[in-house]
Amino acid sequence: MSDDFIYLDYAASTPVDPRVTRLMLECHESGFANPSSNHVAGRKSRAMIDNAAAQLAALLNVDPETLIWTSGATESDNLAIAGAARHRAHRGKHLVTLMTEHKAVTDVFGMLEKEGFEVTWLTPDESGHLDPAVFAAALRADTQLASIMYVNNETGVMQDIASLGGICREHGVLFHVDAAQAVGKIAIDLQALPVDLLSLTGHKFYGPKGIGALYVADRPDCHIEPILFGGGQQRQIRPGTLPADLIAGLGLAADIAASCLEADFAHLAALRRTLWRGIRDVEGVLINGDIDAGFPGILNVSVANVEGESLLLELEPLCVATGSACNSTNQEPSYVLRALGRSDLLAQSAIRFSLGRPTSESEVEFAARRYRDGVARLRDLAPEAAA
Amino acid sequence: MSDDFIYLDYAASTPVDPRVTRLMLECHESGFANPSSNHVAGRKSRAMIDNAAAQLAALLNVDPETLIWTSGATESDNLAIAGAARHRAHRGKHLVTLMTEHKAVTDVFGMLEKEGFEVTWLTPDESGHLDPAVFAAALRADTQLASIMYVNNETGVMQDIASLGGICREHGVLFHVDAAQAVGKIAIDLQALPVDLLSLTGHKFYGPKGIGALYVADRPDCHIEPILFGGGQQRQIRPGTLPADLIAGLGLAADIAASCLEADFAHLAALRRTLWRGIRDVEGVLINGDIDAGFPGILNVSVANVEGESLLLELEPLCVATGSACNSTNQEPSYVLRALGRSDLLAQSAIRFSLGRPTSESEVEFAARRYRDGVARLRDLAPEAAA
Amino acid sequence: MTGDPYSPMVRQYFVRTSHAGDLPNAVSVALDQQGVHLRLAGTQENGRIQALRFRAWGCPHVIAACECFCDHYEGRPVPELSAFRAGDIMRKLSVPVEKTGRILVLEDAVRSLGRSFCDSSASPSS
Amino acid sequence: MTGDPYSPMVRQYFVRTSHAGDLPNAVSVALDQQGVHLRLAGTQENGRIQALRFRAWGCPHVIAACECFCDHYEGRPVPELSAFRAGDIMRKLSVPVEKTGRILVLEDAVRSLGRSFCDSSASPSS
Numbered sequence A, B: 001m002s003d004d005f006i007y008l009d010y011a012a013s014t015p016v017d018p019r020v021t022r023l024m025l026e027c028h029e030s031g032f033a034n035p036s037s038n039h040v041a042g043r044k045s046r047a048m049i050d051n052a053a054a055q056l057a058a059l060l061n062v063d064p065e066t067l068i069w070t071s072g073a074t075e076s077d078n079l080a081i082a083g084a085a086r087h088r089a090h091r092g093k094h095l096v097t098l099m100t101e102h103k104a105v106t107d108v109f110g111m112l113e114k115e116g117f118e119v120t121w122l123t124p125d126e127s128g129h130l131d132p133a134v135f136a137a138a139l140r141a142d143t144q145l146a147s148i149m150y151v152n153n154e155t156g157v158m159q160d161i162a163s164l165g166g167i168c169r170e171h172g173v174l175f176h177v178d179a180a181q182a183v184g185k186i187a188i189d190l191q192a193l194p195v196d197l198l199s200l201t202g203h204k205f206y207g208p209k210g211i212g213a214l215y216v217a218d219r220p221d222c223h224i225e226p227i228l229f230g231g232g233q234q235r236q237i238r239p240g241t242l243p244a245d246l247i248a249g250l251g252l253a254a255d256i257a258a259s260c261l262e263a264d265f266a267h268l269a270a271l272r273r274t275l276w277r278g279i280r281d282v283e284g285v286l287i288n289g290d291i292d293a294g295f296p297g298i299l300n301v302s303v304a305n306v307e308g309e310s311l312l313l314e315l316e317p318l319c320v321a322t323g324s325a326c327n328s329t330n331q332e333p334s335y336v337l338r339a340l341g342r343s344d345l346l347a348q349s350a351i352r353f354s355l356g357r358p359t360s361e362s363e364v365e366f367a368a369r370r371y372r373d374g375v376a377r378l379r380d381l382a383p384e385a386a387a
Numbered sequence C, D: 001m002t003g004d005p006y007s008p009m010v011r012q013y014f015v016r017t018s019h020a021g022d023l024p025n026a027v028s029v030a031l032d033q034q035g036v037h038l039r040l041a042g043t044q045e046n047g048r049i050q051a052l053r054f055r056a057w058g059c060p061h062v063i064a065a066c067e068c069f070c071d072h073y074e075g076r077p078v079p080e081l082s083a084f085r086a087g088d089i090m091r092k093l094s095v096p097v098e099k100t101g102r103i104l105v106l107e108d109a110v111r112s113l114g115r116s117f118c119d120s121s122a123s124p125s126s
């Protein structure tokens, strides 16, 4: 994919599918008008947006009217969580979430705590899973909202959204799902799943960056307050000129994903098997997450007695992540891995390989070799005492 | 520019400059990685963003570090106004703005009123200008923030930002300027102008949609609270994966604008003269705003005894606006024109022609002819009684 | 978020207002309501409408509805005017429901025109 | 938002650690602080450092600094070791300031090595 690096960081961001790029290019020519404008050019932009909404709606099996366009999953998470919590504050101020959520979720709950909400922070088990019984036990009469992610961005661990959502329905609790790492990668049928609010972002499934969406179920009681105020676009829930090109790109990415969901999944599973086969014999290596369940696009491994930052440099030209991409400019051990019970040292040695549609067998074979050699050299460099 | 319409709605949105499109295309190939990622690919994205920040900073004569990337001027306005008001709430809760601001400003102040802030809504004079003396008189000991737009999106009226900002400095009031319609169109030197916070958006000056910025002066006391929470990007002020392609596009658009600011201005002034010459003899026509001052890219005219919606249809294939683009799906008479003292009927007959870099003399001549003919036909259709 | 606010028929009638104007020796009614100004004029012969003309100040739907009305009713028996319904023409032209009030102004004008025809044919001077 | 966290020199020294290893008959010191594990070993002859080797567990800057130190001080008079300063090597390698603590571990190790050289040359067994 590039001469000077091998990209294995698809969970941080994906390249834009060339078909998506091509469509966006066309939009620059004929869909540049403001879709709020009531003239021929504006209507062309509007038609593109309507088409994209239908495409994304088809991927999720929802009504296009239930989709709100945002700037990405961060904004969707903020809008869903703060918007729903504030809307229901008069009924109760208790909220439930998981320690291993993305910062775009945990930081919103942190902010809401300062606003006077009470948040229960659940801990997953060692494999990263949230036990539905633990979840059910956390819900109270005054619980208004729970937010649990679909696929964890660091480990690939998948939560049992159907069960968790069912429990929420029983308790009259709104259920938000951060599906940034799931949409376009695993089949999601929102007619079947008991989910009220769902966040997604284009750049995690070969769509454009800077565009995302929030699904807001068309159910009585499922309402949110806006966090941005302005020109009244999108039924007063999210203002701002709609970027027709980005939306069209997201729509097409959804359409493409729908057509190759199963093939992608099988491809990623095969790649991950090869990768794991190549590194599982390294002494002291262990998987963060769950190799048997979990989203196959992610393999997160820690290794004993190796310093993480040096390992990362040793792995060049592989582009891989240590913690979550969002944390990777600081050196703190990942809070997600810490929540899974990893020591600071093991968490710091974690490498997240994330695979994508363009990844090849030879790339993961190369990656495994590089990992083995890198670990060996760093261990060679270290004094025996080093633990 | 298109076979089936003549686009004269550049104030609603501009087409993307082909050079910008080309650069974004390159980014899709080599700048797709998450700029927060600490590997070769991530660094490439980061380098593009750094370069774009330098370009935009040069246009505004500021330090690149003072720029926060957002999803557009709506978000920038929200972040600046809500962020600054809340940050300073412990010092005082009085805020000042203008009746003729964009909804992305007025609606935020409306929300802040509900939060317990007190807002003074100033009225401009009949030509749309805010008298600095009126402004100064509105500032109080507990005033914390004032927000006044640079160029009005409906009328093109330009406020005296230097004087207004000077008054704010004297009173220790933070000064926010919505410059969505000004940046890339008129010279703005933020070393010289006493402005603390300034909003802009890419799609108003031939850059991409879905990307904007907020300038936050590097002065003691000029701080804002975030409105979105997440991965810690952009010094905790605005989280979310940065869209390197959109940012690079915005940067290049700024660079291009810097190089042709004067030529653009002269071009637009000439076009507006031609347009106005072609319609000024229509009986009962009058300018909303100020033909002698004001940004020359906008000509907003009302006309007596003509119904606005029919006039708009009569003008097809011209793509022009009635009120602001953001209001143009509803039929309310523009609150901006009402604030200038126009009757409902006159406000409803308003047509905003907005001109751009690609606009030609023959397009505005055609537009003027079409306007004259349209008014004549509708008057012909009307019973004499119709006022 | 939808497409063209004007149906193709509205566009057609709006552009080709061949019934705009006045008529000599016509009965006529004018109404001025809902921000709409209307005048309908018509001539009859033997209980049939001979010619119809309108003048209108209003939105495109109002203008198109006037033209459509004139186009449709020329040559028809005068009593049929009483069967004219705003709802029918709104459906035919796909007029958005929020404009009902304006089209009802046309309905009122048509009703008045019908009565005027009857009055004028009943009067000795006709 | 900046570029490569590793200067070209850090990258060079990190990749080409030709002084990694141990030495027979060397004096050596080991330090274990700040999440850094270091061992320096050296031989001297006539007051000059003959050979230097290191082992390190730490981030790339630590490893590069060790290699750079060994590379630089082989062949130099033993007393110069006392002039070794973390700050100098940090500047040379553009080590970010937040890693000062780690490089100070190297400084301590170098200082100890210097003392060990003196002790060993003063001792009858050398």
Ligand SMILES: Cc1ncc(COP(=O)(O)O)c(C=O)c1O
Pocket (backbone or CB within 6 Å): A011, A071, A072, A073, A074, A075, A077, A102, A104, A149, A151, A152, A153, A178, A179, A180, A181, A201, A202, A203, A212, A326, B240, B241, B242
């Ligand atoms: C699980 C999860 N949630 C939210 C986000 C935030 O998405 P974005 O950066 O597009 O706002 C990400 C990716 O960064 C993610 O992986």
Ligand SMILES: Cc1ncc(COP(=O)(O)O)c(C=O)c1O
Pocket (backbone or CB within 6 Å): A240, A241, A242, B011, B071, B072, B073, B074, B075, B077, B102, B104, B149, B151, B152, B153, B178, B179, B180, B181, B201, B202, B203, B212, B326
């Ligand atoms: C003056 C002004 N402010 C703010 C905005 C909002 O910009 P955006 O739609 O890019 O968020 C606009 C344009 O719509 C504008 O003209």
